Amino acid sequence: MVIDWLPSILIVVLLALGVIGALRRISLWRAGQPEKVNLIAGLMAMPGRYLNDLHHVVERDKYMSRTHVATAGGFVLSMVLVIAVYVFHVEQKIVAWLLLGALVLMLCGAFFVFKRRLNPPSRLSKGPWMRLPKSLITFALTFIVLTLPVAGVLPEGFGGVLLTLILSVGVIIGLGELIFGMGWGGPMKHAFAGALHLAFHRRPERFGGGRSTGLKPAPLGDESHGVAKPSDFKWNQLLGFDACVQCGKCEAMCPAFAAGQPLNPKKLIQDMVVGLAGGTDAKYAGSPYPGKEVGHAKGGANNIITAGLIEADTLWSCTTCRACVEECPMMIEHVDAIVDMRRFLTMEKGDTPNKGSEVLENIIATDNPNGYAPGSRTNWAADQNLPVIKEKKQADVLFWVSDGAFDMRSQRILRSFVKLMKAANVDVAILGDEERDSGDVARRLGDDATFQSLAKRNLATLSQYSFKKIVTTDPHAYHCLRNEYADFDTEGALKGVEVLHHTTFLNQLVQAGALKLDTFKGGKVTYHDPCYLGRYNGEYEAPRDLLRSLGIEVAEMERSRFRSRCCGGGGGAPITDIPGERRIADMRMEDVTATGAELVAVGCQQCTAMLEGVVEPRPEVKDIAEILAGQLIEEVH
Amino acid sequence: MQPNVVSLVSIGRHPQSGRARRAEQDGRGVELGLKLAGEKLSVLHVGNPEEPVLRQYVGMGLPAMTVLKQDETADAVPALSDYLQQEKIDIVLTGVRSESGESSGMVPYLLAEKLGWPVVARVADIVSIKDGVAEVLLALPRGQRRSVTVKLPFIASVDNAAAPARQSAFGPGQRARMESVNTHGEVDQIRVNWQEAPAKPRPKRLKTVKAKTAADRFKAATAKPQGGSGKVMKNESAAEKAKAIFDLLIEENVIR
Numbered sequence: 079m080v081i082d083w084l085p086s087i088l089i090v091v092l093l094a095l096g097v098i099g100a101l102r103r104i105s106l107w108r109a110g111q112p113e114k115v116n117l118i119a120g121l122m123a124m125p126g127r128y129l130n131d132l133h134h135v136v137e138r139d140k141y142m143s144r145t146h147v148a149t150a151g152g153f154v155l156s157m158v159l160v161i162a163v164y165v166f167h168v169e170q171k172i173v174a175w176l177l178l179g180a181l182v183l184m185l186c187g188a189f190f191v192f193k194r195r196l197n198p199p200s201r202l203s204k205g206p207w208m209r210l211p212k213s214l215i216t217f218a219l220t221f222i223v224l225t226l227p228v229a230g231v232l233p234e235g236f237g238g239v240l241l242t243l244i245l246s247v248g249v250i251i252g253l254g255e256l257i258f259g260m261g262w263g264g265p266m267k268h269a270f271a272g273a274l275h276l277a278f279h280r281r282p283e284r285f286g287g288g289r290s291t292g293l294k295p296a297p298l299g300d301e302s303h304g305v306a307k308p309s310d311f312k313w314n315q316l317l318g319f320d321a322c323v324q325c326g327k328c329e330a331m332c333p334a335f336a337a338g339q340p341l342n343p344k345k346l347i348q349d350m351v352v353g354l355a356g357g358t359d360a361k362y363a364g365s366p367y368p369g370k371e372v373g374h375a376k377g378g379a380n381n382i383i384t385a386g387l388i389e390a391d392t393l394w395s396c397t398t399c400r401a402c403v404e405e406c407p408m409m410i411e412h413v414d415a416i417v418d419m420r421r422f423l424t425m426e427k428g429d430t431p432n433k434g435s436e437v438l439e440n441i442i443a444t445d446n447p448n449g450y451a452p453g454s455r456t457n458w459a460a461d462q463n464l465p466v467i468k469e470k471k472q473a474d475v476l477f478w479v480s481d482g483a484f485d486m487r488s489q490r491i492l493r494s495f496v497k498l499m500k501a502a503n504v505d506v507a508i509l510g511d512e513e514r515d516s517g518d519v520a521r522r523l524g525d526d527a528t529f530q531s532l533a534k535r536n537l538a539t540l541s542q543y544s545f546k547k548i549v550t551t552d553p554h555a556y557h558c559l560r561n562e563y564a565d566f567d568t569e570g571a572l573k574g575v576e577v578l579h580h581t582t583f584l585n586q587l588v589q590a591g592a593l594k595l596d597t598f599k600g601g602k603v604t605y606h607d608p609c610y611l612g613r614y615n616g617e618y619e620a621p622r623d624l625l626r627s628l629g630i631e632v633a634e635m636e637r638s639r640f641r642s643r644c645c646g647g648g649g650g651a652p653i654t655d656i657p658g659e660r661r662i663a664d665m666r667m668e669d670v671t672a673t674g675a676e677l678v679a680v681g682c683q684q685c686t687a688m689l690e691g692v693v694e695p696r697p698e699v700k701d702i703a704e705i706l707a708g709q710l711i712e713e714v715h
Numbered sequence: 716m717q718p719n720v721v722s723l724v725s726i727g728r729h730p731q732s733g734r735a736r737r738a739e740q741d742g743r744g745v746e747l748g749l750k751l752a753g754e755k756l757s758v759l760h761v762g763n764p765e766e767p768v769l770r771q772y773v774g775m776g777l778p779a780m781t782v783l784k785q786d787e788t789a790d791a792v793p794a795l796s797d798y799l800q801q802e803k804i805d806i807v808l809t810g811v812r813s814e815s816g817e818s819s820g821m822v823p824y825l826l827a828e829k830l831g832w833p834v835v836a837r838v839a840d841i842v843s844i845k846d847g848v849a850e851v852l853l854a855l856p857r858g859q860r861r862s863v864t865v866k867l868p869f870i871a872s873v874d875n876a877a878a879p880a881r882q883s884a885f886g887p888g889q890r891a892r893m894e895s896v897n898t899h900g901e902v903d904q905i906r907v908n909w910q911e912a913p914a915k916p917r918p919k920r921l922k923t924v925k926a927k928t929a930a931d932r933f934k935a936a937t938a939k940p941q942g943g944s945g946k947v948m949k950n951e952s953a954a955e956k957a958k959a960i961f962d963l964l965i966e967e968n969v970i971r
């Protein structure tokens with residue numbers, strides 16, 4: 079009877095439609111720029127990446143990770159078996175029983191998805207996502223009932239035509255969401271795009287516990303620079319945007335969003351999806367950019383993004399803190415996308431807001447952001463008796479001073495660090511006036527031309543000398559030297575050189591017993607993880623070890639280590655200064671105050687400046703080098 | 716009708732690093748030119764068309780600029796006046812002061828002498844151009860402005876009070892065309908003999924302020940100079956006016 083065949087026909091039709099949708103989706107991604115990936119190796123690695131790396135992130139939320147394993151695992155298994163049973167008519171009872179098992183597993187998972195959706199937190203998108211658990215349950219129930227006769231639990235033909243019709247509706251609803259929707263942009267798109275995104279990720283180094291945080295160099299000298307239109311992204315970046323599940327974990331972590339600046343990383347990614355597929359954001363059902371209404375954004379793969387899809391302020395609000403990237407279960411790279419778009423605004427439009435243009439001009443003309451005389455770079459060390467490497471030619475440690483050299487507050491950190499190195503008899507030298515800005519700010523502001531020029535000139539200087547380690551008190555310079563200069567280091571200036579942050583280096587000295595330190599007797603101390611030290615470079619322990627060596631029990635903030643909240647000082651944000659409702663630094667200081675600490679230890683001059691900018695009364699702010707120098711037992715000769 | 720505007724640009728020099736840069740006032744001149752003529756603005760430089768700093772001017776959004784190619788030792792003024800005479804120019808914009816070499820500084824005056832045009836010094840803005848007459852705002856100290864009308868064509872030197880130069884963008888700057896025109900300048904004998912030395916800050920006359928309160932001090936710092944000893948001479952003869960200036964210069968020890 080035809081009616082008995084109905085479910086099977088429906089399954090085949092929906093599968094075919096789903097495949098057509100998927101092919102269309104793939105063609106949308108292919109509008110992006112070419113980028114080499116290893117197709118076979120990527121696909122082979124994909125299941126492992128899903129099970130290890132992705133789940134490692136999801137695992138932070140136990141409820142969700144179990145729910146997802148049950149739902150997704152149950153679904154994938156049932157789908158394979160559904161095809162076996164209903165399309166290829168495999169008739170062994172055992173297969174039917176297996177299918178029933180998978181469906182029940184999926185049903186359990188779907189039930190918990192349903193439960194979470196009863197009272198969803200604000201970070202979750204609503205809209206079609208609210209429908210998803212119901213569709214999942216419909217799918218599971220429909221196929222359970224459909225399979226019971228196959229498994230021999232119910233007699234063949236049970237329920238007659240009516241039941242078959244009802245079940246057919248269930249098949250349409252369930253498979254419509256799960257298979258058809260997957261290809262045609264429904265919530266289930268995340269499974270299809272997500273799997274391929276894992277396979278063809280632009281930073282495969284991130285898998286298997288690795289870290290890849292350096293920005294990719296912008297090619298210079300083309301007809302245009304940076305990303306102007308969605309189709310200027312690499313194809314696998316577009317694919318990545320499509321993988322977003324709108325979980326809003328990024329939104330919940332974003333300091334700019336919390337400060338009421340017009341940025342929401344989740345909405346940003348969704349706007350990229352609007353851009354790549356064409357259309358408006360009218361269907362977006364999550365939190366907006368603070369202060370901006372949803373529904374007015376329009377985009378297309380070949381339309382200029384900042385002309386209608388995203389406002390420039392949104393891009394300039396980002397502190398490049400990477401909290402969103404760290405939190406994203408789909409391993410989407412928000413910061414890459416934001417800086418790509420900034421590159422267009424700065425290098426093509428000449429439109430860096432507020433002090434941006436002045437700072438860039440200064441960096442170009444004086445190699446420092448404030449336009450100080452390059453010849454005064456070493457003035458801070460006039461009384462430090464520090465050898466300059468130009469005279470010595472070699473040293474064990476090259477101290478990269480950074481632009482803190484021009485700032486009186488930062489100079490206190492520099493002097494403390496020098497004092498400690500002297501106490502430990504380190505063979506150290508500085509570059510003196512030969513040092514230049516690392517290019518960090520220029521790069522984050524989208525001026526990759528200036529960054530690359532600085533990187534090349536700094537590397538040319540470094541290549542003249544020989545040293546084993548390069549140590550800096552500035553995590554931003556540290557990040558550039560360690561993760562971003564390699565792309566330009568044709569001479570091998572940093573080959574075999576260990577690049578260290580001063581906390582790591584000081585910790586080595588302390589562990590080796592080279593520093594005699596007194597116990598710290600002040601009050602409660604907390605520690606603020608700088609983004610560029612923690613999330614960018616994975617150094618969470620050395621600063622804590624150092625504090626411990628002074629007998630300090632760190633009173634941790636709720637948001638610490640990889641979840642640390644940015645101080646607001648990164649990514650040129652203090653320069654572009656996009657207004658919000660609150661200041662990020664104030665919020666971070668509230669985190670500090672909540673621990674009851676009287677002192678907050680930091681490992682970055684920028685964090686120091688931002689946190690000290692918070693009005694008093696507030697806890698004291700000190701760099702770890704300053705705290706250590708204060709406890710140093712100096713030997714009297 | 717859009718006026719025919721030329722901005723003359725030079726290679727500036729950063730006061731702290733001494734490095735070549737987009738000259739501050741020339742940049743403002745280009746900005747003002749863009750306001751008046753948009754993309755039709757001609758930007759003109761005399762010297763080396765390969766000079767990378769020129770890219771910073773075109774990076775302000777110009778598809779091309781013209782360089783009168785000549786040797787560094789050659790005099791810029793003859794080449795400029797020859798070139799400007801050929802075109803039908805309404806306004807020539809320069810800076811007030813030169814940052815290096817023979818840029819703004821004397822150039823507007825020497826050019827004006829050669830072309831027989833008026834010079835309008837220290838322009839803050841050119842408000843409108845109508846029927847061959849421009850309404851120009853001159854910059855005076857302490858943010859004051861004086862409005863004057865000038866007949867086209869004229870040469871204007873742009874003051875620091877004018878709108879600052881917009882950001883220069885790398886991409887358009889790299890792609891803009893450099894239209895090089897060969898000129899054969901004569902060696903500028905005077906300039907060859909120049910000796911350059913770092914500028915020393917001029918000694919400032921101390922103002923003794925007998926203020927008791929902060930409000931008084933604020934007033935003293937911001938008030939217009941009262942110029943109690945000054946004198947406005949309107950009806951006197953030219954000889955009398957000159958004598959008065961001469962006497963003041965002797966009194967101030969400028970000439971002895």
Ligand code: SF4
Binds near residue numbers: 395397
């Ligand atoms: S990098 Fe930080 S500031 Fe930028 S979008 Fe992500 S969380 Fe927000």
Ligand code: SF4
Binds near residue numbers: 322347406407408
């Ligand atoms: S970008 Fe990542 S963290 Fe943000 S909503 Fe999408 S999947 Fe979630």
